[in-house]
Amino acid sequence: MGxxxxxxxxxTHVDSEFDRALRLAERSCTxxxxxxxxxxxxxxxxxxxxxxxxxxxxxxxxxxxxxxPDPLTIxxxxxxxxxxxxxxxxxxVIRRGRSLxxxxxxxxxxxxxxxxxxxxxxxxxxDQDAAGGAFVCSPPPAPMPPPDDCPPMPRHLDRTDLxxxxxxxxxxxxxxxxxxxxxxxxxxxxxVRMADGRDPDPLMLLVALDAxxxxxxxxxLDGYAPTIELTAHLRARPVPxxxxxxxxxRVLAGGYLEEDAEAWDESGRLxxxxxxxxxxxxx
Amino acid sequence: MGxxxxxxxxxTHVDSEFDRALRLAERSCTxxxxxxxxxxxxxxxxxxxxxxxxxxxxxxxxxxxxxxPDPLTIxxxxxxxxxxxxxxxxxxVIRRGRSLxxxxxxxxxxxxxxxxxxxxxxxxxxDQDAAGGAFVCSPPPAPMPPPDDCPPMPRHLDRTDLxxxxxxxxxxxxxxxxxxxxxxxxxxxxxVRMADGRDPDPLMLLVALDAxxxxxxxxxLDGYAPTIELTAHLRARPVPxxxxxxxxxRVLAGGYLEEDAEAWDESGRLxxxxxxxxxxxxx
Numbered sequence: 014m015g016x017x018x019x020x021x022x023x024x025t026h027v028d029s030e031f032d033r034a035l036r037l038a039e040r041s042c043t044x045x046x047x048x049x050x051x052x053x054x055x056x057x058x059x060x061x062x063x064x065x066x067x068x069x070x071x072x073x074x075x076x077x078x079x080x081x082p083d084p085l086t087i088x089x090x091x092x093x094x095x096x097x098x099x100x101x102x103x104x105x106v107i108r109r110g111r112s113l114x115x116x117x118x119x120x121x122x123x124x125x126x127x128x129x130x131x132x133x134x135x136x137x138x139x140d141q142d143a144a145g146g147a148f149v150c151s152p153p154p155a156p157m158p159p160p161d162d163c164p165p166m167p168r169h170l171d172r173t174d175l176x177x178x179x180x181x182x183x184x185x186x187x188x189x190x191x192x193x194x195x196x197x198x199x200x201x202x203x204x205v206r207m208a209d210g211r212d213p214d215p216l217m218l219l220v221a222l223d224a225x226x227x228x229x230x231x232x233x234l235d236g237y238a239p240t241i242e243l244t245a246h247l248r249a250r251p252v253p254x255x256x257x258x259x260x261x262x263r264v265l266a267g268g269y270l271e272e273d274a275e276a277w278d279e280s281g282r283l284x285x286x287x288x289x290x291x292x293x294x295x296x
Numbered sequence: 297m298g299x300x301x302x303x304x305x306x307x308t309h310v311d312s313e314f315d316r317a318l319r320l321a322e323r324s325c326t327x328x329x330x331x332x333x334x335x336x337x338x339x340x341x342x343x344x345x346x347x348x349x350x351x352x353x354x355x356x357x358x359x360x361x362x363x364x365p366d367p368l369t370i371x372x373x374x375x376x377x378x379x380x381x382x383x384x385x386x387x388x389v390i391r392r393g394r395s396l397x398x399x400x401x402x403x404x405x406x407x408x409x410x411x412x413x414x415x416x417x418x419x420x421x422x423d424q425d426a427a428g429g430a431f432v433c434s435p436p437p438a439p440m441p442p443p444d445d446c447p448p449m450p451r452h453l454d455r456t457d458l459x460x461x462x463x464x465x466x467x468x469x470x471x472x473x474x475x476x477x478x479x480x481x482x483x484x485x486x487x488v489r490m491a492d493g494r495d496p497d498p499l500m501l502l503v504a505l506d507a508x509x510x511x512x513x514x515x516x517l518d519g520y521a522p523t524i525e526l527t528a529h530l531r532a533r534p535v536p537x538x539x540x541x542x543x544x545x546r547v548l549a550g551g552y553l554e555e556d557a558e559a560w561d562e563s564g565r566l567x568x569x570x571x572x573x574x575x576x577x578x579x
Contacts, residue, residue: 085552086525086573088371090398090418092391107416108375113524115373117416133390133400135373135416137524137573146551146576149515150482199433232432241396241420242369244527246573249550263558264566267532268429269368271569275546283547286554288571290369290420290529293429 029211030054030178031220034065035072037102045104047073051122053097056174060094063240064220066132070118071216073102078138081114084215087136088244095131096122112144113137141215141250154277155259157184160204166226167191179224180208190230197232199262199270201225204255213251213278215285221256222274222287228262229270229294236294241269243289254279268293312494313337313461314503317348318355320385328387330356334405336380340458343377346523347503349415353401354499356385357419364397366424367498371527372417379405383414395427396420424498424533437560438542440467443487449509450474462507463491473513480515482545482553484508487538496534496561498568504539505557505570511545512553512577519577524552526572537562551576 034052039045055065067089075082100122107115120132157163163182184202189195205221206213213221222245227238257277262270270293276285317335322328338348350372358365383405390398403415440446446465467485472478488504489496496504505528510521540560545553553576559568 088418088525088527090420092398107413115375130390133418135371135418137373144551146549148550149548151547151549242371242527244371244525244571246554248547248552264434264531264569265432266429266434268427269531271529286547288527
């Protein structure tokens with residue numbers, strides 16, 4: 014860690030491994046620039062998990078925006094794969110508003126031939142507790158068996174340290190690909206919670222939204238499917254317990270697919286949505 | 297217009313009013329910074345149309361990325377309402393890759409008390425003609441009557457110069473709100489083309505994706521519904537003719553809604569998608 018006092022923006026969870034992995038140290042000489050030490054426990058498929066990197070960046074922005082500590086929407090472009098070790102998080106407050114503030118953030122790491130940007134994101138933050146507005150409509154939770162009736166995630170990928178951080182259960186109706194019989198419907202569903210019992214919050218949701226196996230598997234396409242861009246909308250604060258997630262894809266064409274995720278908490282409320290543009294595996 | 301030669305990136309359409317409104321002049325002293333003159337013909341609801349501003353920014357990025365002239369995905373945060381008159385478009389190339397390049401762009405205007413940022417966007421560009429990959433799945437066009445059987449847009453808003461730029465036809469099954477009988481299904485559909493006959497292209501699609509009346513009307517909510525963020529995916533190059541657009545909303549709660557758009561060309565191919573986060577009208 015670099016100079017400056019370590020930040021703990023999620024004080025209710027300070028003993029969790031997720032919050033330890035999100036620790037930041039603001040540089041006293043350059044406010045708004047944070048040093049981080051990317052945790053090697055969040056590997057999946059040869060790089061650090063994109064949702065973990067987004068949560069780290071969102072944690073830095075929370076610190077910059079004390080009046081608006083909750084992410085409402087964050088759009089991240091993934092530029093290169095994150096690696097364990099030192100990283101720099103550079104934040105810029107674009108505008109502090111009455112009900113919303115906007116900020117940008119870049120995550121970079123040093124490589125042999127210079128600094129390399131891993132992720133660049135822009136976000137709007139607000140105060141979830143002050144957000145009002147009528148509840149007009151929201152889809153009911155995607156039907157799937159309860160967590161105890163869903164099998165754990167098959168460990169099909171080479172580097173899956175992520176599966177030690179998260180407790181995953183896969184909707185068996187979306188596991189056909191694992192038996193060589195993908196449904197080709199473009200659907201993946203399951204349950205996610207932190208393995209160490211940490212409660213869900215908006216930062217955890219950024220991980221949960223991109224934690225299931227890629228929908229490409231349900232199309233019978235194995236192989237590397239990198240995310241180009243992911244936009245998350247954090248719609249409500251989740252209650253403790255499991256997060257139910259469903260991914261769907263409508264268009265797989267021209268070498269790309271979109272993957273939409275919806276996440277519900279145990280009360281049945283839709284708490285987050287995301288859409289990502291993914292490069293299809295090259296077959 | 298500022299100094300520098302005027303750019304015309306869309307040479308096949310130089311006589312169209314849309315392309316005239318997208319003209320940019322790169323500053324010779326500061327490459328990557330462009331002067332524009334925002335056209336007052338694109339007013340709607342008290343500010344310039346967000347899709348027009350996105351198209352202007354995408355036009356500047358096309359100029360910066362000659363090897364990758366086609367937007368693949370662009371995420372824009374709307375910070376304040378655009379006004380007719382001079383504007384500055386500041387671009388930054390983040391990374392030039394083999395199949396994709398990434399860039400950021402800011403649109404700002406001078407106000408009495410200083411420069412104000414209107415829009416900040418990040419994008420990935422590629423070469424649509426070089427993009428490959430199998431066609432696996434894509435939804436058929438949303439069912440609606442042909443354009444000649446759909447009425448023109450009702451002019452319910454105060455400033456709707458946009459309706460002179462575009463030829464709009466509204467799916468009558470999504471016009472109940474205009475008769476005081478909104479369906480409350482969260483759907484809006486219709487057909488869009490440029491009034492002067494200019495063919496659709498990815499820049500025109502950025503306008504078409506956000507041209508229909510807001511879905512909030514179909515929920516019986518009138519009033520200002522500003523876009524916080526909009527991400528567009530440009531999935532294929534459209535053929536000449538009408539663009540068929542459908543908007544849907546699944547979650548209207550907590551003061552916000554998401555609005556998803558899908559656009560098909562006359563060949564029936566899905567050519568673009570977008571999702572925007574919208575602040576619900578305050579009732």
